[in-house]
Amino acid sequence: MRRSSTFARQVLLVRVGRRDGVAAAGTDLTSPEHRYLDRQRRRYGLDRYQRTEVEAVVPVSPAVGPAAPVDDAASMSIPLLPGARTTARRVKFALVNACTLASLVLGINAIFVAMQGQVRLAALLLIACVAFDGLDGALARRFGVASPFGAQMDSLADMCSFGLAAPVVVYASLAGEAPRAAAAVAAALVAACAAIRLARFNVSPKDGRFFCGVPTTMAAAVLALTVALGLPLPGLVQIAGVALLAFAMVSSFPYAKLARLVKLPPWLWLAPVVGALVDIRLTFALIVVGYLVSGPVLWLHQRRTA
Numbered sequence: 001m002r003r004s005s006t007f008a009r010q011v012l013l014v015r016v017g018r019r020d021g022v023a024a025a026g027t028d029l030t031s032p033e034h035r036y037l038d039r040q041r042r043r044y045g046l047d048r049y050q051r052t053e054v055e056a057v058v059p060v061s062p063a064v065g066p067a068a069p070v071d072d073a074a075s076m077s078i079p080l081l082p083g084a085r086t087t088a089r090r091v092k093f094a095l096v097n098a099c100t101l102a103s104l105v106l107g108i109n110a111i112f113v114a115m116q117g118q119v120r121l122a123a124l125l126l127i128a129c130v131a132f133d134g135l136d137g138a139l140a141r142r143f144g145v146a147s148p149f150g151a152q153m154d155s156l157a158d159m160c161s162f163g164l165a166a167p168v169v170v171y172a173s174l175a176g177e178a179p180r181a182a183a184a185v186a187a188a189l190v191a192a193c194a195a196i197r198l199a200r201f202n203v204s205p206k207d208g209r210f211f212c213g214v215p216t217t218m219a220a221a222v223l224a225l226t227v228a229l230g231l232p233l234p235g236l237v238q239i240a241g242v243a244l245l246a247f248a249m250v251s252s253f254p255y256a257k258l259a260r261l262v263k264l265p266p267w268l269w270l271a272p273v274v275g276a277l278v279d280i281r282l283t284f285a286l287i288v289v290g291y292l293v294s295g296p297v298l299w300l301h302q303r304r305t306a
Contacts, residue, residue: 080149092143093150099136100153103129107161114165114172119227122169126224129161133217155198162220163194170242173227178235186242193246194219200250210254210298218258219245222288229281244292253295254302 079085081093110125136154140146167187174183194216204212222245226238233241275283 081145081147083144089143089145092139093145093147096136096140096143096145096150097153099132099139100150100157103132103136104157104160106132107157107165110161110165111168114169117172119169119173120230122165122172123224123227126161126166126169126220127228129165130217130221130224133158133161151202155202158216159195159198162216163191163198166194166220166223167191169227170223174235174238178239182236182239186239186246189243189246190219190223193249197249207254208257209260210256213251213253214245214248214255214292214295216249219249225284229284231281231285248292248295251295252299254298255291255295256298 081089083089106125106129110122110129113125114122133154136150140150167190170190171183171187174186197213197216200212201215223242226241231238272283272287275286
């Protein structure tokens with residue numbers, strides 16, 4: 001009985017398949033989707049309904065785009081130094097990056113020295129960091145070996161030397177002269193503003209005349225010279241000055257670049273030179289205050305002339 005019922009069922013399905021115009025053999029049966037399409041074609045007289053095989057569709061997440069094949073050989077062949085890779089250019093490229101690494105190593109050692117209580121020596125190491133940071137950029141432009149790799153290396157070294165070492169030196173110098181909590185907040189503010197300033201500098205268009213905010217190199221130089229000279233200022237005043245310098249780094253005020261300041265008439269440099277011979281601490285403080293005030297003054301001047 002079971003075999004006869006199975007045979008009758010197969011015959012019935014074969015007849016249905018033949019009636020729909022599909023030759024069915026064995027167990028290859030017509031799918032319900034195909035019968036539905038034939039029914040629509042016969043009902044409306046549309047020949048555009050064609051029987052197609054149903055293909056399995058793999059679900060794709062809308063958040064992930066189609067991944068293009070990546071050529072590992074091509075991705076690994078990107079040179080760090082663009083242009084001709086001659087021996088002379090490689091040596092120049094290595095020299096420029098050695099200056100960047102020297103700035104990084106000096107900054108790390110400034111942290112170690114500051115932790116031992118030798119804050120003035122740590123400040124001198126930071127000044128050396130500033131010198132090497134300016135040297136690597138000048139050599140890269142002169143030798144013609146500027147590259148995206150060198151720019152990223154310089155940015156990372158600046159964050160380590162001026163965004164981490166400088167706040168540690170400042171915190172160590174304020175120990176015993178100001179509340180530790182206030183000194184820690186001021187130092188952390190310098191680190192945070194330095195990171196924001198460096199990230200903004202990497203993605204912003206460059207202006208050949210002015211900086212947008214005080215650069216981290218100049219801010220670190222001011223902090224290092226303040227510690228090295230030992231300005232006789234109360235601890236709370238020093239903390240306020242550190243916070244003001246930190247906010248100046250992330251401000252939108254235009255500050256003149258050092259190349260423009262060097263081109264000033266020689267007689268304008270006479271007053272700072274004479275003042276340094278009389279009282280170098282007071283002269284340094286006046287120069288720093290004048291430079292910080294120049295940003296808002298230039299900003300107001302540009303607003304009025306726009």
